[in-house]
Amino acid sequence: MKDSHYLTQMNLRLIFLFSIICSAVACSRNTGDDKHLSAKLSPVIAVEDSKTADPSWSTSNTLVYHCISEPDNLHPTNGNSTPRSEILMNTQQPLLRVDFQTQQVIPCLVKSIPVPDENNLRYKYELLSNARWDDGTSLSSEDVIFTAKVSRCALTNNPGTKMYWKNLKSILSDPGSTSVFTLIMKTHNIQNLSFLTSFSVMERKFHDPKNILGKYSFEQMDDSSFHAEEHKDLVDFINTFNDDKYGRDPDFLNGLGPYKVESWDAGQSITLVRKTNYWGSDSKEYFLQAFPEKIIYKLNKDENSTQLEFKKQTFDASTNFSTSSLIALKQDPAFNSNYNSALTLTYNYTYVGFNEHPETVQRPEIFTDPITRKALAYLTPVDQLIRLVYKDYSKDCKRMISNVSPLKEEFNKDLKAIPYDVEEGKKLLTEGGWKDSNGDGILDKIVQGKNTSFSVDLMFLSTASDWKDMATLLAQEYAKSGIEVRLVPADLKSFSEKARAHDYDIILGSWGATSLPEDYSQIWHTASWKNHGMNYTCFGNEASDALIDSIKTESQNTKRIEMVKRLQSIIYEDQPCVFLYCSLRRVVVHKRFGNLKMYAERPGILLNTLHLLSENSGVATVDNPSPH
Numbered sequence: 001m002k003d004s005h006y007l008t009q010m011n012l013r014l015i016f017l018f019s020i021i022c023s024a025v026a027c028s029r030n031t032g033d034d035k036h037l038s039a040k041l042s043p044v045i046a047v048e049d050s051k052t053a054d055p056s057w058s059t060s061n062t063l064v065y066h067c068i069s070e071p072d073n074l075h076p077t078n079g080n081s082t083p084r085s086e087i088l089m090n091t092q093q094p095l096l097r098v099d100f101q102t103q104q105v106i107p108c109l110v111k112s113i114p115v116p117d118e119n120n121l122r123y124k125y126e127l128l129s130n131a132r133w134d135d136g137t138s139l140s141s142e143d144v145i146f147t148a149k150v151s152r153c154a155l156t157n158n159p160g161t162k163m164y165w166k167n168l169k170s171i172l173s174d175p176g177s178t179s180v181f182t183l184i185m186k187t188h189n190i191q192n193l194s195f196l197t198s199f200s201v202m203e204r205k206f207h208d209p210k211n212i213l214g215k216y217s218f219e220q221m222d223d224s225s226f227h228a229e230e231h232k233d234l235v236d237f238i239n240t241f242n243d244d245k246y247g248r249d250p251d252f253l254n255g256l257g258p259y260k261v262e263s264w265d266a267g268q269s270i271t272l273v274r275k276t277n278y279w280g281s282d283s284k285e286y287f288l289q290a291f292p293e294k295i296i297y298k299l300n301k302d303e304n305s306t307q308l309e310f311k312k313q314t315f316d317a318s319t320n321f322s323t324s325s326l327i328a329l330k331q332d333p334a335f336n337s338n339y340n341s342a343l344t345l346t347y348n349y350t351y352v353g354f355n356e357h358p359e360t361v362q363r364p365e366i367f368t369d370p371i372t373r374k375a376l377a378y379l380t381p382v383d384q385l386i387r388l389v390y391k392d393y394s395k396d397c398k399r400m401i402s403n404v405s406p407l408k409e410e411f412n413k414d415l416k417a418i419p420y421d422v423e424e425g426k427k428l429l430t431e432g433g434w435k436d437s438n439g440d441g442i443l444d445k446i447v448q449g450k451n452t453s454f455s456v457d458l459m460f461l462s463t464a465s466d467w468k469d470m471a472t473l474l475a476q477e478y479a480k481s482g483i484e485v486r487l488v489p490a491d492l493k494s495f496s497e498k499a500r501a502h503d504y505d506i507i508l509g510s511w512g513a514t515s516l517p518e519d520y521s522q523i524w525h526t527a528s529w530k531n532h533g534m535n536y537t538c539f540g541n542e543a544s545d546a547l548i549d550s551i552k553t554e555s556q557n558t559k560r561i562e563m564v565k566r567l568q569s570i571i572y573e574d575q576p577c578v579f580l581y582c583s584l585r586r587v588v589v590h591k592r593f594g595n596l597k598m599y600a601e602r603p604g605i606l607l608n609t610l611h612l613l614s615e616n617s618g619v620a621t622v623d624n625p626s627p628h
Contacts, residue, residue, distance in 0.1 A: 065316065088200060091261060096110070096193065103516070125144075143204050155228050160522065164521070169186045259272035259290060319605060348602070366456060378425035455484040459505075471489075587605060
């Protein structure tokens with residue numbers, strides 16, 4: 001119980017600052033200004049339902065959600081995009097969840113949080129007795145074991161998350177019950193419980209009808225002499241499991257969530273439909289509820305077109321607005337009358353990253369020394385970028401200094417933000433050996449015996465104008481110091497693939513985070529760039545790896561925090577990234593839907609919990625979350 005208590009105490013100490021623009025609680029329905037801007041110290045904002053429903057509002061119980069990018073796929077293991085994870089929250093279920101209300105780890109598919117043994121290595125679980133797959137089969141420990149094995153298998157295409165399963169030694173099923181099992185971990189880890197919140201449980205019979213993985217043990221997967229690629233049956237099975245159809249074709253998408261994928265119209269929309277006879281329909285738990293009959297994730301990347309869609313009330317909700325679009329819409333009294341809108345702080349952060357090991361993909365070795373990387377930090381106009389993105393609300397946006405949010409207890413307050421200082425940046429570039437030797441206006445230096453120009457690609461997402469605007473500003477600022485920047489827009493799938501392959505020079509991106517204690521392996525451990533994981537910048541060495549390994553096994557809060565602060569100092573000195581700002585989430589939800597709560601945790605709102613209001617009063621038209 002010590003781990004659970006520790007997680008609880010830590011999360012209760014966290015404070016989130018929310019900047020409310022306009023809600024049914026704070027504003028009258030017809031106001032179009034921001035005079036009601038206020039700060040609330042709360043992890044959850046509950047918005048009061050509209051007292052009456054406008055006769056012009058649609059009474060369709062289909063919720064249309066605005067997206068600016070498609071998921072890379074909807075595969076239960078093989079993917080890492082934000083749209084994917086948000087959709088899977090409605091179609092899949094993990095064993096445990098992070099409670100959006102309290103930021104604590106809570107049971108989802110199991111009856112209770114287990115009490116570990118005295119060494120914090122054995123965790124005994126019992127599955128819910130009523131959980132059923134779509135074919136009516138009961139959830140069993142066999143499904144949990146399959147999920148763990150396929151996630152651990154070296155051939156599975158999930159490099160970004162495989163590391164989190166390496167601490168699992170084995171799973172023992174109970175001979176007397178198909179719903180009882182014990183997780184045995186190799187070492188004590190602060191995430192021995194919470195890592196399970198990130199992984200969907202899969203049906204063995206659906207994905208592995210011949211039970212191929214049942215022939216292989218966890219011990220074999222840990223054995224360096226075991227070569228999975230030499231076993232034909234395993235190779236054939238994993239090739240099928242990795243097939244794109246298990247991430248795109250609705251006939252091959254299966255999960256324990258209250259919704260299933262009805263259709264995926266590539267480049268247009270993804271439609272989820274509420275399941276009939278859903279096993280969790282009687283539950284009071286919000287993550288099992290399904291109030292909208294359909295949820296349509298509709299793609300629209302064009303901001304002007306998106307604004308028109310909201311004016312026509314085609315869209316019901318979004319957390320993907322640019323600040324400019326939200327400010328423009330809020331000038332329209334009809335928009336304020338029809339929609340609740342707010343800005344909220346998050347744990348997500350935006351950064352500029354540098355490729356420290358470009359030689360692996362034969363790119364020019366420009367950012368291999370920290371002096372050059374630190375020079376770019378001085379040349380990056382962070383405050384100007386924040387104003388560019390958040391306009392009048394930039395004062396509510398917190399600057400990032402390290403890889404830890406300033407909202408968290410672990411944040412190292414001794415680190416100071418590197419100021420925008422062009423002269424200091426130029427000085428460091430000179431120290432790093434950069435000069436314009438041929439008078440063409442672009443810096444150069446001898447690298448590996450070859451004259452190399454400071455001419456780089458800057459890759460950014462093409463999903464929203466904010467990314468392009470920031471990339472353009474960076475290119476303009478860096479050019480003042482003799483750095484040539486070529487802008488490389490990329491869709492989400494291409495962005496992820498190139499970043500994991502380290503096929504870039506500079507990257508402009510963002511990371512999602514939560515309130516829970518972090519295991520920094522995924523983004524900052526060298527193993528996570530050697531295996532094409534999510535350490536995009538190729539940061540790290542033996543010392544930083546050892547510290548990361550120690551952090552994830554330290555249960556004493558004070559000691560862990562001190563180690564996290566040391567890691568931040570190492571990253572700060574190495575400067576693999578220019579950390580920009582904590583992202584503000586722009587939330588918009590139509591007032592025809594009630595039961596709106598806004599959360600600090602991703603994704604900020606839960607679409608499945610939104611109630612359709614009746615024509616005459618703020619009362620939900622559906623009494624049950626899903627039909628029986």
